[in-house]
Amino acid sequence: MGKAKPIHKALIAFAAAAIAIAVAGCSPQEPAAEKPAEQGGGSDSAVQVAWSPDMDCATCHATEGATMEDGSMGACIHVQEAQTTCISCHADEAALADVHKEATATDTMPKKLKATVVDAASCQAAGCHDLSADEMLACTATITDLTDSQGTQVNPHEVMGLTDGHADILCSDCHNMHKAEVNAADTCVSCHHAGVYECNTCH
Numbered sequence: 001m002g003k004a005k006p007i008h009k010a011l012i013a014f015a016a017a018a019i020a021i022a023v024a025g026c027s028p029q030e031p032a033a034e035k036p037a038e039q040g041g042g043s044d045s046a047v048q049v050a051w052s053p054d055m056d057c058a059t060c061h062a063t064e065g066a067t068m069e070d071g072s073m074g075a076c077i078h079v080q081e082a083q084t085t086c087i088s089c090h091a092d093e094a095a096l097a098d099v100h101k102e103a104t105a106t107d108t109m110p111k112k113l114k115a116t117v118v119d120a121a122s123c124q125a126a127g128c129h130d131l132s133a134d135e136m137l138a139c140t141a142t143i144t145d146l147t148d149s150q151g152t153q154v155n156p157h158e159v160m161g162l163t164d165g166h167a168d169i170l171c172s173d174c175h176n177m178h179k180a181e182v183n184a185a186d187t188c189v190s191c192h193h194a195g196v197y198e199c200n201t202c203h
């Protein structure tokens with residue numbers, strides 16, 4: 001459980017870099033150079049296309065596509081600061097090709113990830129947030145949002161490594177990409193239902 005540590009140089013460098021590239025605008029995903037080959041699709045069935053990583057994803061995933069241009073969304077911030085495309089984050093091409101085998105533009109689009117994950121390793125890939133554990137801690141050393149009713153304070157970037165009970169927590173639990181940012185403290189309540197950052201003390 002972290003006491004506040006002095007702000008780290010890495011954060012200052014990060015902030016400077018963010019300002020430097022904040023001038024880049026949010027632009028929609030580049031349309032695919034070629035139209036993907038159509039498969040099947042009789043006159044009375046929806047058109048099915050072979051999935052490829054360089055197709056225009058937003059024609060079907062309009063909701064997520066819109067977040068690439070909405071400055072309040074994590075996805076757009078990644079477009080601005082790192083020229084991110086859909087597949088920079090959704091990188092599991094084999095699983096995605098499989099998921100899209102039967103997909104058509106008229107299907108109901110998914111509201112959450114089921115077959116794939118954007119895990120910590122994806123966020124911390126080389127050239128992305130490839131910071132050491134100490135640098136990650138320094139990044140949020142001054143954040144006091146995670147303070148429970150007994151005054152126990154936790155550094156948000158300490159939570160994922162805390163104990164086995166936190167093994168399934170993802171970066172995106174606190175950092176949504178296609179939805180409004182959540183309050184980090186709200187992500188604890190599902191398990192720490194009594195507002196205390198401990199278990200096995202009351203029952």
Ligand code: HEC
Pocket residue numbers: 049052053054055056057058059060061086087090096099100103104105107108109110112113114115116117
């Ligand atoms: C022809 C329409 C269409 C296009 C184009 C398309 N998708 Fe999809 N996508 C779907 C449908 C439909 C599903 C839901 C499939 C299912 O659950 O059976 C889906 C599911 C997904 C999922 C959820 C996977 C999971 O974990 O459950 C992701 C992520 C995704 N698509 C990303 C992409 C990306 C990235 C692209 C562009 C490279 C893309 N899609 C292009 C229709 C499309």
Ligand code: HEC
Pocket residue numbers: 001146154159162163164165166169184185187188189190191192197198199
């Ligand atoms: C998926 C359930 C879950 C979520 C979400 C969760 N915790 Fe926990 N937490 C646990 C469990 C279970 C324990 C008891 C230790 C164990 O079994 O891992 C625990 C223990 C702790 C402890 C005590 C660790 C220790 O050394 O004993 C702290 C501090 C803590 N959690 C903080 C947080 C904070 C802060 C959040 C929100 C950002 C959070 N947890 C979210 C399940 C969760």
Ligand code: HEC
Pocket residue numbers: 014120123124129139140143145156157159160169170171172173174175184187
């Ligand atoms: C328990 C919640 C939580 C988890 C899990 C979490 N973060 Fe954070 N993170 C925060 C908070 C709170 C901040 C400070 C406020 C902000 O910038 O959103 C922050 C800040 C950041 C920043 C600096 C953003 C900025 O605007 O300066 C980066 C980069 C970051 N987190 C990346 C990650 C990555 C990568 C992971 C997964 C390895 C992760 N975070 C996991 C809560 C979390």
Ligand code: HEC
Pocket residue numbers: 029057058061064065068074075078084085086087088089090110111112113118172175176177178179
């Ligand atoms: C910066 C990383 C990032 C980028 C860029 C990104 N995604 Fe996502 N995507 C995520 C994460 C993380 C989730 C999990 C839910 C969340 O955080 O909002 C997700 C969830 C999804 C889902 C599940 C439904 C949902 O909204 O939760 C689909 C479908 C999807 N993304 C498609 C796309 C498409 C299509 C693009 C490009 C137009 C795209 N994503 C760009 C990280 C990204």
Ligand code: HEC
Pocket residue numbers: 191192193194196197198199200201202203
């Ligand atoms: C401050 C005290 C306190 C702490 C700390 C606490 N709980 Fe509880 N918990 C309670 C109370 C009170 C109940 C209600 C007990 C009852 O109704 O019998 C309860 C009920 C539950 C139940 C439902 C049990 C049932 O039989 O219906 C679960 C599951 C649970 N807690 C899990 C957890 C987990 C996991 C943690 C740690 C992440 C935790 N609790 C931390 C006080 C606490």
